[in-house]
Amino acid sequence: MQSKLNVFLLIIFTSSVFCQVENLKWRKADFSYEKQIHSSKRDYSFESENAGEFLTKSFTNAYWFFISDVDGDNCPFRPTCSTFFLQSAKETNIFQASLMFFDRFTRDMNIAKGHDHYPRVSAGYYYDPPQNYTLNQGRINYLPPAFIVDDE
Amino acid sequence: MRKYLTLFFLIPPAILSQSTSFDFHSPENIKKFADYLFCEGDYLRAIEQYELVNEKLDNDTTKFKVMLGYSALGLYNESNEIFKGINDKSIFYPDANFLSFKNQLISEPGMINAPSIHSFNSFQLESFSKLTNISMLYEDKFNISRENFIAPFDAEELNQVSTFYDYKVEPPHKSPALAGTLSAIIPGSGKMYVGEWGDGITSLLVTSLFAFLAYDNFRADNTTRAWVFTGLGAFFYAGNIYGSVASAQIFNARIGFEFNNGLELFLKQQNYFLPEYDFCN
Numbered sequence: 324m325q326s327k328l329n330v331f332l333l334i335i336f337t338s339s340v341f342c343q344v345e346n347l348k349w350r351k352a353d354f355s356y357e358k359q360i361h362s363s364k365r366d367y368s369f370e371s372e373n374a375g376e377f378l379t380k381s382f383t384n385a386y387w388f389f390i391s392d393v394d395g396d397n398c399p400f401r402p403t404c405s406t407f408f409l410q411s412a413k414e415t416n417i418f419q420a421s422l423m424f425f426d427r428f429t430r431d432m433n434i435a436k437g438h439d440h441y442p443r444v445s446a447g448y449y450y451d452p453p454q455n456y457t458l459n460q461g462r463i464n465y466l467p468p469a470f471i472v473d474d475e
Numbered sequence: 476m477r478k479y480l481t482l483f484f485l486i487p488p489a490i491l492s493q494s495t496s497f498d499f500h501s502p503e504n505i506k507k508f509a510d511y512l513f514c515e516g517d518y519l520r521a522i523e524q525y526e527l528v529n530e531k532l533d534n535d536t537t538k539f540k541v542m543l544g545y546s547a548l549g550l551y552n553e554s555n556e557i558f559k560g561i562n563d564k565s566i567f568y569p570d571a572n573f574l575s576f577k578n579q580l581i582s583e584p585g586m587i588n589a590p591s592i593h594s595f596n597s598f599q600l601e602s603f604s605k606l607t608n609i610s611m612l613y614e615d616k617f618n619i620s621r622e623n624f625i626a627p628f629d630a631e632e633l634n635q636v637s638t639f640y641d642y643k644v645e646p647p648h649k650s651p652a653l654a655g656t657l658s659a660i661i662p663g664s665g666k667m668y669v670g671e672w673g674d675g676i677t678s679l680l681v682t683s684l685f686a687f688l689a690y691d692n693f694r695a696d697n698t699t700r701a702w703v704f705t706g707l708g709a710f711f712y713a714g715n716i717y718g719s720v721a722s723a724q725i726f727n728a729r730i731g732f733e734f735n736n737g738l739e740l741f742l743k744q745q746n747y748f749l750p751e752y753d754f755c756n
Binding site for chain 1: 476477480540554671672673674676677678680681710711713714718719720724725727728729731732
């Protein structure tokens with residue numbers, strides 16, 4: 324009787340010590356479904372290296388403050404059209420940046436919503452950096468539409 | 476009962492105990508373990524083990540396997556460093572040499588500049604010619620006749636190789652100058668020429684709309700408003716010409732990207748014309 328009890332205890336003790344902790348294995352994951360506020364990352368300063376850049380920064384800040392922040396995150400591209408304008412001015416000059424911006428704005432308005440040839444960033448927006456539009460063939464970094472760019 | 480339990484626990488360890496007389500760390504046993512890892516496809520650990528014994532065994536087979544392992548891991552420069560240590564009298568030397576060409580082609584795409592190796596057999600010579608011809612496609616200067624280019628290839632490879640040749644000789648590029656000129660004549664037509672119909676039509680509509688608004692306001696003597704629309708229309712018009720040129724350049728970059736991708740895929744499918752090595756059966 325005593326030995327049976329010992330064997331029984333051995334089995335029960337082992338299974339209770341090595342048992343799987345189910346509440347750890349199956350507990351819910353802590354995912355956040357909150358959408359980040361895009362405008363919170365914006366730099367509203369007027370810091371610039373030249374007059375052209377100061378001008379574009381002023382235009383962009385005014386556009387962000389009076390229109391974009393109120394209207395919400397509607398641009399399907401990353402960088403957004405306003406940021407594209409700023410980055411273009413840094414890459415080139417204010418005149419070329421204006422041309423690049425008006426071209427981008429036309430592509431944004433595409434009536435057929437034909438954006439499928441752009442790669443995307445992980446958040447789902449179309450990736451369209453200004454480096455591809457400086458008219459310098461060597462700077463174009465072509466990425467296929469299926470490509471997902473890691474970082475915005 | 477207790478006696479049986481004691482025996483039950485004591486007998487198996489006594490029978491199955493590990494013998495201390497067995498030397499797990501002898502070079503031969505490390506090599507056996509490395510061979511096992513290599514056959515399992517665990518190249519990184521296999522290389523670690525091979526490198527432990529390579530100096531003691533001085534074995535060209537293990538060196539070649541390390542070279543293969545590094546190449547499979549994408550560490551092409553390391554693979555070619557190992558090649559330098561392989562004796563040119565070794566039976567593996569021609570294969571290792573061929574593998575070094577593959578590594579070179581992947582790490583620095585360009586024409587393989589190497590004289591045909593005298594120790595190559597006929598199969599290796601044929602494969603070497605194929606690899607050399609394909610490597611020419613990576614060069615900007617491409618001066619070889621179609622007959623000479625396709626000569627080393629087999630019937631089932633000919634179709635694809637001919638397509639690569641045609642793409643290289645006459646890539647289906649779009650002219651940025653023509654795209655810009657077309658858009659200057661009819662706004663948006665340059666974009667349509669590049670294949671971006673939606674952008675082209677949008678451009679035509681937007682520029683036409685601003686042109687009409689400017690014209691209408693000038694006619695109605697609303698000069699200020701007319702000049703605002705003229706300015707906006709002019710920027711959309713000029714931006715569209717600029718964008719058409721940029722779109723043609725991006726289109727050409729896409730052609731280059733797809734060509735290189737197709738070439739890489741073809742070479743992978745052909746295993747860079749290397750034979751299959753079987754060290755595991």
